[in-house]
Amino acid sequence: MRVAVLGAKGKVGATMVDAVRDAADLELSAEIDAGDPLTVLTDSGTEAVIDFTHPDVVMDNLKFLIDNGIHAVVGTTGFTDARIAQVEQWLSARPDAAVLIAPNFAIGAVLTMHFARQAARHFESVEVIELHHPHKADAPSGTAVRTARLIAEARKGMPPNPDATSTGIEGARGADVDGVPVHSIRLAGLVAHQEVLFGTQGETLTIRHDSLDRTSFVPGVLLGVRKVGQRPGLTVGIEPLLDLS
Amino acid sequence: MRVAVLGAKGKVGATMVDAVRDAADLELSAEIDAGDPLTVLTDSGTEAVIDFTHPDVVMDNLKFLIDNGIHAVVGTTGFTDARIAQVEQWLSARPDAAVLIAPNFAIGAVLTMHFARQAARHFESVEVIELHHPHKADAPSGTAVRTARLIAEARKGMPPNPDATSTGIEGARGADVDGVPVHSIRLAGLVAHQEVLFGTQGETLTIRHDSLDRTSFVPGVLLGVRKVGQRPGLTVGIEPLLDLS
């Protein structure tokens, strides 16, 4: 498959250029950055594009790609409901084009959420611990909050976590996210890690995701490139590509 | 629901007697052990039975239960293909009766296998570590071997784990179970624990199950009792009751 990278000089884009070059089944058809004409894509016979650019230009990119029947795998941020609706409208006119937009390409993070939702109703107790480097501004992390909310939604109608705590020090039991306690560790030397702990009588189940470097999005993007063509229209998130059942 | 326990004086059966008594939505209708007549079940209006007895008597128990339309949740071992076929034949004559036979009622263990199979194709590498008390005779554990085989089956057609090991000490890389390395730890103080480790570029995903005492089968048996009636006929294993998707 002939694959181009939009935003090829950015940090993430440059990593994707290398990744496409290293993949035996993919061919790098073009590297495009600000100022380059998009017609390079059609001229080079590009079949799929990886877009890590900027909210200011990504909609123009998608219009061009859809019009020309080139598949798109998009990691650029800023997709409001209005933008999503616009993309779907463009796609309705080109039923052969396929677009994948994902907020998180780390397969391990997506599987962690999927498994957490599946396990949620089968245990009395659940808590989330997320561990990050100390330069992080928000606590809990956005991923931990999203994970806790998915779990809370799946547990609707169940009794709350059993908890006999009656005395203590403020903060010990973590942040309350829709009834799921979330604990944030900030430690020099760490990168980005998350544990979901489930417990019931006599047993516990722990799902742990470790991101050990900043390239953990690569396998998910390549998976998107390989599979996006099998799903014409718009796909949001990589979960539908993971053949989960 | 009126629930009886067969094998009520055995260690596991006695635990189930207590568990049924403690469950607000279940009523203990009878405690039966060797020598007691099965008619106690029909006399007491029993709707479902928990059977932790012995391979020598379990088939007679099931014949009686199916004939009388009483649901059965069975943890007794020794079910060969021939026995399974016999049970199915009996059930075909009583389409309202439901039987659940499960080799493992620990929900966490069953979910671990389910998640491991779902994750199997999305990571380059996978290994299994199981950790048990030092009185265990087999290494690896039966659960670890079964888990590794499920993973290996799911990975068919994928390249093997990358591994540049060229020098070393025998045994360091574990047991080879269909291409999945399995490592067995035996440590005083442990009970029964298992980790499945997956890894790809920049990220790892770990699924860990800890059985901390011998009662970890209880929630799975109670789940079986509550749901078996919704699945007339034979169900093998509790996985179909877990609403996984």
Next chain:
Amino acid sequence: MRVAVLGAKGKVGATMVDAVRDAADLELSAEIDAGDPLTVLTDSGTEAVIDFTHPDVVMDNLKFLIDNGIHAVVGTTGFTDARIAQVEQWLSARPDAAVLIAPNFAIGAVLTMHFARQAARHFESVEVIELHHPHKADAPSGTAVRTARLIAEARKGMPPNPDATSTGIEGARGADVDGVPVHSIRLAGLVAHQEVLFGTQGETLTIRHDSLDRTSFVPGVLLGVRKVGQRPGLTVGIEPLLDLS
């Protein structure tokens, strides 16, 4: 060595009776409970006593033991400074007698604190996570608070943990114990567990202690029985018996 148990009919005492019986190098000389005369100890040639009794009687026990030159290993609680001073005064008159009083006989817990104190100055960051069954009333656990205080004391004069958190949900960053964040997990299925996490540039060190059943005090008490005679006078805590250096 001839060893007696005081409080032999209590839950802990009964466990110690079994443990002494099972130990090849120890001989059970007497089992004593409320109402039994202490002279059984001298009549039976007892060399060392394990005392898990009650604050109301433990001082009388110790007076008798010291007067008769019988070594004592004491897990009974309630030792105020005044009581400690009294025991030391009695011991000054019998320089051959030895008494060990310990608030915690779990060797793993004591080593965790010892290692945490040794590591404390060598990492930029430190946090404590303690995980317990949901019936626990206090959060954080007493052991976690003690551990955090020992670490904080060892870190005096060092800069605080780096932490850029500027937005978040209350409680996410845990309880503040003298500058050390402590996080309390309460989960069905757990027993008593604690992790101390240290981090600096590019590396982390984690010390984890798991108490998986209520008998984890046994090895520490037996160690006390075997070694107390080598330390005439009063010893508080089992740390001095662990040959740490």
Next chain:
Amino acid sequence: MRVAVLGAKGKVGATMVDAVRDAADLELSAEIDAGDPLTVLTDSGTEAVIDFTHPDVVMDNLKFLIDNGIHAVVGTTGFTDARIAQVEQWLSARPDAAVLIAPNFAIGAVLTMHFARQAARHFESVEVIELHHPHKADAPSGTAVRTARLIAEARKGMPPNPDATSTGIEGARGADVDGVPVHSIRLAGLVAHQEVLFGTQGETLTIRHDSLDRTSFVPGVLLGVRKVGQRPGLTVGIEPLLDLS
């Protein structure tokens, strides 16, 4: 303190140049690489030198440094007993000079070994798990073998690990290093990690070291620079600098 880096253009040396520049209490006095005259060190008033060069030149460097009373912190490899003896002889003529030679500057790795040795005699069972990226050629890792040997030495005279394993698959119980089982995991996404697991009745203690990037040696080298002057003569390994007791 005025600090120079020898081997300043090598990968490790360049990292050390940056680290010295970033340290508020250190001043970078010189960056020296192959071809530069060592007299730059004396001309620049250098007080301590970090040497990550090559076995071919490190002895000449040390001769110059000792002769000029400049302290040395050395990560270069290849120190045979004969070389160590030579360095000690040079130092005997200059009692004010101090040299620190260390095979491993990762503080977490050194503490892991120290703690493992201290814990070794207090648990019935011990095993080592090391986990690395799949490009590693040796299994077990050198660090794991060294750790296991230190533990085995500390356990001399104790009974072996209890282990009832009677049937199984070859390799499941790991490599035998002086009686300590060592298990090697090789997983894409990992960097360098090690766990030492101890267990006794009812409790386990785990010491885990994670090296998450290649700069984990930096804090140990800087510690060496700051403390080497307090230990005139030769020091091997950073353990003596860690104020352990």
